[in-house]
Amino acid sequence: MTTPTQPPSSKPAQVTIKMMSAAHPNFDQELDQLLAWEAVSDASVAAVVSEVLAAVRIEGDQALLEYTRRFDGWNPEHAEQLVVSREDLVSALEQLPFDQRSALEAAASRIRTYHEHQRQESWQYREENDTVLGQKVTPMDRVGLYVPGGKASYPSSVLMNAIPAKVAGVEQITMVVPTPRGEVNDLVLAAAAIAGVDNVIKVGGAQAIAALAYGTETVPKVDKIVGPGNIYVATAKRAVFGEVAIDMIAGPSEILVVCDGKTNPDWIAMDLFSQAEHDEQAQAILISYSPGFVDQVKDSIERLLPTLERSDITQKAIEGRSALIEVSDLSQAIEMVNRIAPEHLELSIDDPEAVLPQIRHAGAIFMGRHTSEALGDYCAGPNHVLPTSGTARFSSPLGVYDFQKRSSIIMCSPKGASELGKVASVLARGESLEAHARSAEYRILKED
């Protein structure tokens, strides 16, 4: 066990976190209830979004200006006022304190290195009769990045979204960020400068999504929109899906820690808090098969929670959708991991590598007692945009592959086309698609 660090002195809080046991007869049902989460879809939001999308599509910049005045509390008169110049970005970077700038640059460099491993390459193979088959991989031309404004504005999120696109080879990244009451977040602009963002436009909300999806005089139309946002942004992204690509619409953040009982319980409590402090809906779950460990962590939670800057939000999340779960052994813990398919999984155990092959569903896997999730959020290298709410069953961390796409390559030799033509002809006629059949039959060589 690692040495406990000295806890800050403060009166322990009374925290009513759920204590669950897999041995309890109603456990399965309780777990289902704990995990249940559904995106609110709100008819009044949908109506506003649909009006905003239509207005921006038709009126372009004029609509952007109007909605910005109405929703963001400042008064741009001309579309040029929405544009942040390259000089502003560079100056934001230059004005950063030294430690923040170095930390951002160190994080960016590690994120870039990691993501370079994800770049996919074109491939092809040649068959005996000289027919060539393959796939050509190409970056998207233009990508839009939504960055929330105000206090939820995170420079790390700019790095995590923009760098994979740049590694993919995307030529133009347009970032949109609302500036409530004209307030610009310099850390965010600095991160944009480091990540190589090409344009920054001071718009937000559904109007920003519309501008990226349809294009306006000032905002170039993009091929894909990524980045988190509030319910208006999420609803707008869902509405333009198909016109452009979008990333997954994220639910509240979650962490699942599996611990063998040999990690300092304070560490585990703080790891749970690092999710819980995000928002009241966040979910932090500990699973342990070491008898009594969940109680130790509960003590740490009660002692440490009052010492946090964001103790109110954290307490609401801990008392809301969070839980400490006791299970009988490691294999039951693993079964539960795959059932939950968590966004973040911490394996705070002796030999995490032995367990890895059995983990089927998780956004990111933090292995060993020293790998706190916070390291992954900022600077380890992997992306912090991860599938939430069990969607790790079918989706992946944001990556370079999200900004590349593929084209099939088929180049038949005359001999190859002749052989394939016979097969295609039978199948096409079986589907009553005669023109398909005849088009293939034209390529059947007489001597064949």
Add this chain to the structure above:
Amino acid sequence: MTTPTQPPSSKPAQVTIKMMSAAHPNFDQELDQLLAWEAVSDASVAAVVSEVLAAVRIEGDQALLEYTRRFDGWNPEHAEQLVVSREDLVSALEQLPFDQRSALEAAASRIRTYHEHQRQESWQYREENDTVLGQKVTPMDRVGLYVPGGKASYPSSVLMNAIPAKVAGVEQITMVVPTPRGEVNDLVLAAAAIAGVDNVIKVGGAQAIAALAYGTETVPKVDKIVGPGNIYVATAKRAVFGEVAIDMIAGPSEILVVCDGKTNPDWIAMDLFSQAEHDEQAQAILISYSPGFVDQVKDSIERLLPTLERSDITQKAIEGRSALIEVSDLSQAIEMVNRIAPEHLELSIDDPEAVLPQIRHAGAIFMGRHTSEALGDYCAGPNHVLPTSGTARFSSPLGVYDFQKRSSIIMCSPKGASELGKVASVLARGESLEAHARSAEYRILKED
């Protein structure tokens, strides 16, 4: 030039296909109009779908039975009657005529070989201080495949959707297919047997999508739903997106042929027909920089169109959203390809490999005069599920990668965690996320 084949004798049709020239002053605008296509979203359809989804979610099999009786015109009394047994699949395969069975098996084998090149592997790397970073690739557990019923029911589509999932390692594929008036398509069942589909359920429409997304007593809940369907199916897929993954919602099929004028114009006409015969909304475009070639193709179209089994649909498509376009040279043709981002691109030219590097956006590229698109639809190997309506700007052919997902791997050594902890701490405090900072700081070694 290849020798023209003897045209079947029939009276030439009067076909009013659009003849366009890039030199025309209004060309850009005309092209935009030609390409404009928007999915109909119908409020009455959405209302029906929303009712069906809710009913199946709550009542399960009972709702499936009721909707099947109401919409499909047959009367299953028990849910077991919806299940096609493994024996039925095998018997459908065994009853196929020899040539159809061999063609299906040959196609399946080529599709499998091609898709095996797409399988992604896990990777990791170790840093100097023994920190390990990587990505683990895992197949999805369960996939649902929608197959339309009746005359739009295509065995090739079963192969193209199911084989990549199986190559990815998906354990359970559930196929749903409506059987209007109880009619089962034996070719489709035979294709399911060959492709290794695990369950087949005789339901269709929004109720089938609901069953796959939520699960019922008889239909297992899946992680992803793929396959084409009508507007009810597409609307239902869009509604369950997020709960499960879905493939792209396809628009009408399209082909863009670029020809240097040296291919037999009959071949080109038939290649255009092979898209046009799919449906009246289909789009077939020829671009040529060989003076007069578009007129030769027009003659072939008029001569060959009346000889087609599906001449009515084909003519409507050719007269609808199709066009023959004359451009000044190859480079103008390529520029237009990238602007259109076609689903199918035929490069019917002397040296297609020289042009390939300049093609940025296309679903599948058919290279050379002998490579007709029909070969790719059935048996060349690459997938025929391709991005339509310009979405090749941001999406890819269906592939093995659509059934795999990734988990980030982060395993910090104590030394690595200590170094990263310092960076994370600065960034977390910059974002006012103190618990993140403290969680990282716990891992900073004293001696560091």
